[in-house]
Amino acid sequence: MSKNELHFRTEDLTLEDVDKYFVETEFDRQTIDALKSKKTVVLQGARGVGKSFLLKVAQKEMNEDFSNSKTLAVYVTFNTTGLLQTSDPERFKHWMLAKICNRIIREARKKGVLQSKSSVFATLSSDADDDAIASRLETLYKSLEDAWKNDSAPVEADSGIDPEMIKDAVEDLCDQAGASRIVLLIDEAAHVFIPAQQRQFFTVMRDLRSPYLSVKAAVYPGVTYFGDSFQMSHDAELINVSRDILDPGYLTSMREIVIRQAPDLEPTINRYGAVFDAVAFASSGNPRNLLRTVSDASPLNSNNAQRVLKEYYRDAIWSEHSSLGDRYVGHRAVIDWGREFLQQEVIPLLRKKQRQTGDPDKRVFLWIHRDAPAAVKEALRLLCYSGILHEAGTGVVATRGLTGARYMLNIGTRVGPEADPVSAANWLRGSSISIKRFVEFGANHEAYESIAKLDVEKMDEVRQEFIKSQLDRTVDQLDMTAFARKKLKELGFDTVGKILAASETDLQEAKYVGTVRSRQMMNIATAAVMEYLSG
Numbered sequence: 001m002s003k004n005e006l007h008f009r010t011e012d013l014t015l016e017d018v019d020k021y022f023v024e025t026e027f028d029r030q031t032i033d034a035l036k037s038k039k040t041v042v043l044q045g046a047r048g049v050g051k052s053f054l055l056k057v058a059q060k061e062m063n064e065d066f067s068n069s070k071t072l073a074v075y076v077t078f079n080t081t082g083l084l085q086t087s088d089p090e091r092f093k094h095w096m097l098a099k100i101c102n103r104i105i106r107e108a109r110k111k112g113v114l115q116s117k118s119s120v121f122a123t124l125s126s127d128a129d130d131d132a133i134a135s136r137l138e139t140l141y142k143s144l145e146d147a148w149k150n151d152s153a154p155v156e157a158d159s160g161i162d163p164e165m166i167k168d169a170v171e172d173l174c175d176q177a178g179a180s181r182i183v184l185l186i187d188e189a190a191h192v193f194i195p196a197q198q199r200q201f202f203t204v205m206r207d208l209r210s211p212y213l214s215v216k217a218a219v220y221p222g223v224t225y226f227g228d229s230f231q232m233s234h235d236a237e238l239i240n241v242s243r244d245i246l247d248p249g250y251l252t253s254m255r256e257i258v259i260r261q262a263p264d265l266e267p268t269i270n271r272y273g274a275v276f277d278a279v280a281f282a283s284s285g286n287p288r289n290l291l292r293t294v295s296d297a298s299p300l301n302s303n304n305a306q307r308v309l310k311e312y313y314r315d316a317i318w319s320e321h322s323s324l325g326d327r328y329v330g331h332r333a334v335i336d337w338g339r340e341f342l343q344q345e346v347i348p349l350l351r352k353k354q355r356q357t358g359d360p361d362k363r364v365f366l367w368i369h370r371d372a373p374a375a376v377k378e379a380l381r382l383l384c385y386s387g388i389l390h391e392a393g394t395g396v397v398a399t400r401g402l403t404g405a406r407y408m409l410n411i412g413t414r415v416g417p418e419a420d421p422v423s424a425a426n427w428l429r430g431s432s433i434s435i436k437r438f439v440e441f442g443a444n445h446e447a448y449e450s451i452a453k454l455d456v457e458k459m460d461e462v463r464q465e466f467i468k469s470q471l472d473r474t475v476d477q478l479d480m481t482a483f484a485r486k487k488l489k490e491l492g493f494d495t496v497g498k499i500l501a502a503s504e505t506d507l508q509e510a511k512y513v514g515t516v517r518s519r520q521m522m523n524i525a526t527a528a529v530m531e532y533l534s535g
Helices: 013-021 027-035 052-064 090-110 130-150 165-176 193-207 252-261 265-271 271-280 288-295 302-328 329-357 374-385 411-415 421-429 480-491 494-501 515-534
Strands: 043-044 071-077 181-187 213-220 237-239 365-367 389-391 403-409 437-442
Touching: 013 052, 013 252, 027 043, 027 052, 027 181, 027 237, 043 052, 043 265, 052 071, 052 181, 052 213, 071 090, 090 130, 090 165, 090 181, 090 193, 165 181, 165 193, 165 213, 193 213, 193 421, 252 265, 252 271, 252 288, 265 271, 271 288, 271 302, 271 411, 271 421, 288 302, 302 329, 302 374, 302 411, 302 421, 329 403, 329 411, 329 437, 365 374, 374 389, 403 411, 411 421
Parallel strands: 043 213, 043 237, 071 181, 181 213, 365 437
Antiparallel strands: 365 403, 389 403
16 A cells, blocks of 8 residues: 555544544543533643544534534634744733634534624624624734744734633523533644643633533643643543553554555455554554554565564654754753663663563563652653653552652553564563553662753743744655645645745645645644644
């Protein structure tokens, strides 16, 4: 099969594709039901684990059941928040509120619950009709996005909206239209390396909660700052998105994920079942990593799988993590230390125990004392963001009754250094991995010495004009399909800056690209750009 037949990103998919490719597990069903419920939910997971996919499944199910439930699903992506790196802290707040209102109005219009002269949102714009209000709000948030190019340029920043006004407008909408409630599904909730934006977002998320409005937000682990006013235990339910590699149905569901997208692969997967299982196990429950490595190993066989596991888990995944240091100089020290800590301390220690003792538990977990230096914890959080580590419990009791945090090492990075990573992955898979068995690193381990005194708070004070410095980067560096990349190049949008400046109308100049396709391509391109810029 062609490498480009597998879609790695939810942005590549229509809602119909999402439904067709969805492989449901018990955890997925519980998560989707929570996303459709009245409660506030924070959906947390590393890149590629399927947060956006689950939000889209929930949206589709609510859309299909709208006539019965009268629950209006409003999907909003905040993937362009990185363009609001500005000296005015209020710009992000007003951008966010304007975008939320705009999406509510437009989704309500699609479902026929807003009439052309409805006054439900009249308080937002001097009794203008909702189309005019939506247009004004769209102009506002787009002008705020563009303001990063010239931070000194005057720009309207005040949306005239606050959370109480949104709650009142939503309640009026539900009363007048017979809707029961609105569910906001917010993807890419706040740019991962701008803590001030994140704190603002979670304050607004808390303030928007009402009987008629609930907010669900997808965030990354390790790099999310909730702020003092948002308390997870009281204000939301935290759901960590990860597929349990120890679940008996894990390999079956991962196999189905690939076959749903590429049915022609099923005979090959069946023929090379043990090879596929090794690749799936190495992905550690991350569908994007699975699809990437299966695609790169095409045609799937033992030799290709060996090559890809070595290339991706020895080099590529680490290079992606290290590139965060190039983008966010303030975090460079902890990013580099985290890589060295795993590659030079943790993984060799795990392999040494394996060779010397033949330990049947095949350790893939590590434990860090709760009093370890702040810089160490920051490094581990960033490794979780990259998907190299997975948090597997806090307050875990270790030797001598000490407590700390437990992490699972990505299986691919665990077996990548082996001469035969396919056999190594199957060796691990075939044994009794125990979450109770881990290597321990105490509060003052010698490996911490080089960064123990690093001031973590000062890292967040380092402001980089990163986006402006990256505008000339080529489109080839973006994570998107070859078709989308080719079309962008044909139109001359061959750099990050040109894509950010493009419009859907510009994309429609390409052959075979109409209104629907241009919207999809714009979403894909913007998402790929923003993920690249955010690391």
